Amino acid sequence: MSNELVINSTxxxxxxxxxxxxxxxEYHFEESEEHFSVxxxxxxxxKKLVTGLNAAFIDIGYEKDAFLHYLDLGHNINSLNKFTKDVIAKRTSDGMLNGFEMEPEIDKHGKIDKVLxxxxxxxxxxxxxPISTKGPRLSCDISIAGRFLVLVPFGHSINISKKITSKQERQRLHRxxxxxxPPNFGVIIRTVAxxxxxxxxxxxxxxxxxKWDAGTKALRDARPRDKIIGEMSRATSIMRDMLxxxxxxxxxxxxxxYEEVRSYVQQIAPEKQNIVRFHQGKNKVFEQFGIEKQLKMLFGRSVSLPxxxxxxxxxxxxxxVIDVNSGNKSNQEESQEDTAINVNIEAAKEIARQLRLRDMGGIIVIDFIDMKKPENKKQIYDVMREEMKLDRSKFTILPLTKFGLMQITRQRVRPELNIQTHEVCPTCGGTGKITASIAVSDIVExxxxxxxxxxxxxxxxxxxHPYLYSYFMNGFPSKRIRWWFKYKTWVNLIxxxxxxxxxxxFYNKSGEPIEIHG
Structure with missing residues (x-):
């Protein structure tokens, strides 16, 4: 299976x-302006302690105060608060915690007003x-992710990914x-290690x-709402996790x-630096890879199966809610059960992709085509579990109910991604009325x-548009070839x-737009 990452800057x-x-x-859009990223x-x-919720609201600069629950404080919140105050008061400037005296852990059943x-x-x-009307959700259980390890300040334990199953390898990594x-740091060992x-x-x-030490130095002179340590960009975080x-x-x-990404790849995997390429083609990069067309087809209300x-x-x-329909396949199989199992298998594979692509989270209910045989229901459940293995979000899949419904919960840490797949007509501007659309080729000529x-x-x-492109390029002699005979110069169509x-x-040879008349 080949993996390619394509990044288009706008x-x-x-x-x-x-x-x-x-x-x-997977598809992500990373906004240029300040964004409160995971x-x-x-x-x-x-800003506010709410004892009824056992939570606090924290001002970090977002338009709505962020939410912090008691259970997200972490066991060593007292140590973190003590360290934060020491750094701000300039009693310490070193992020290394060698001589730091840890505070007692908090009671997991305690109250937030006793801690903050x-x-x-x-x-x-x-x-x-931030999702919809809610502000960001926070934690004080600080962790910094790397390629092979996750660093947990004020921790002690060494935890190893459950996906590393070899006892010998787990012991080697632990040793x-x-x-x-260093002391007073915990570590989580990732699967890629x-x-x-x-x-x-x-x-x-x-x-x-x-990175932690640099954050400590930034904290010394920081003011409230300042970002102390920023997570890397979405592109580099994907490379960190998946390269x-x-x-x-x-x-x-x-x-x-390009220079930033190449430098990062050279740092984490020098042998792979040659796979980083700068796109210089005449076509836009998303057009070159066929991504633009896929996006238009994959983000609509209706998604076709092969x-x-x-x-x-x-x-x-x-x-x-996702409804699976057989469409024009209903008459192609010998029996209704065969039709159902074949369409449902295709649907399970596409749904697993759609969940990642749209970053859909929360509760997902899938209405598969009814199947009578228990072994077929189990097969759909197994296919869905297998297809979801590549998903980096936490999820839970339940077997099909007797009504043919499958329930999935998937962790949502970012707003769900939607792309507008209905276009406003460039000729009528959305009014529903156009003039001489049949003459568009004449206007171009x-x-x-x-x-x-x-x-x-x-x-x-x-x-x-590809339809206009085909009109001018197809046939012999094509419209484009006729232009060459008439004007003695090639017109480049994209x-x-x-x-x-x-x-x-229209653009000139320098790539600057040319004013045209209608």
Missing amino acids: PKGDRIALLQDKRIV GDIYLGTV AKNAPILVQVVKE LVQGIK EGKESEEIELDLRSLLA NDNFDSITLDNKEM GGGYLIIEHTEALH QNVDYILSKQNEKGLRITL QDSSLGITEFH
Whole structure:
């Protein structure tokens, strides 16, 4: 299975697509402006204590105060608060906790007003981004994720991913980390650490300690609402978590980000730095990889399946509902049961992809086509579990009920992603009335004639919808070839499926837009 990461930079932010075997499985949009991302660590201020909820509301600079529950304080909140006050008062400037005297752990059944005080400074980490009308959700159980390890300040234990099953390997990793871990730090060993050399793991630990130490120095002069430690960008965090031997390419169209990503890959996996590529083609990078078209087809209410069936995806405030339909496949199998099992298997695979793609969270209810045989129901359950293994979010899948319903809960830490798949007509502007749409090809030809004959432009380039592109390129001699005979210059046509069907743009050889007449 090949993995490709494609990043398109726009004025509003970066669009990130993860492809597996050329098909999109994850899509993210990272806004340019300040965003309260999962993993960011802030210096907050306790604004309100709500004993009825056993929680506090913390001001970290978002328009609504962030939520912090008692159970998210962590056992060593008193040690964290003591350290925070010492650093702000400049009684200590070192992030290394060698001589730090730990405070007693809090009671897990305690009350929040016994631990926190109103208007007190507090170091917090975002664990859930702002969603809908809710502010961010916070934790004081600080952790800093690296490629192989997760560093937990004020912890003691060494925990190993359950996905590392070899007893011998678990013992090796435990001994290795035990020998290099400084006091008053806990460590979680990630799955990707399995089989890695001690030098790589030690380098990762040193990098995490340096990040914590830099955060400590930033905390000394920080003011309330300041970000102390920022989580890396969504693109680099995907590489940190997923970069492996199956990664074939990372393609970017922004030179500055290209240098940043290449430097990061060189740091974490030097042997893979050559897979980072800068896109310089005439087509947009998402168009080149066929991503634009996939996005338009995959984010609608209805999603087609390869065998002729389709999904209907509905979103409500409480849950997501997915209905599986057989479509035109209903007459292709020998029996209704065969039709049901085949469509349901295709649906389970596509649903697992849709959950990652749209980052759907909370409760998901799937209405599969009814099946009578218990072994077929179990097969659908097994297929869904297998397909969801690649999902990095926490999830729980329940077997099908007697009504053919499957229930899934999936962790939601970011707002669900939606893409507008209905376009406003560029000709009528959404009014429902257009003039001379049939003459759009004539309008293009008139402008080509004017630009090449009157303005004597060379290196003319036109971006247009694939339908218009085909109209001018197909046939012999094609319209484009006729232009060459008439004007003695080639017109470069570029198809762009993000444009409306009657939309087109002219550019000169420098890539600057050319004003056209209608």
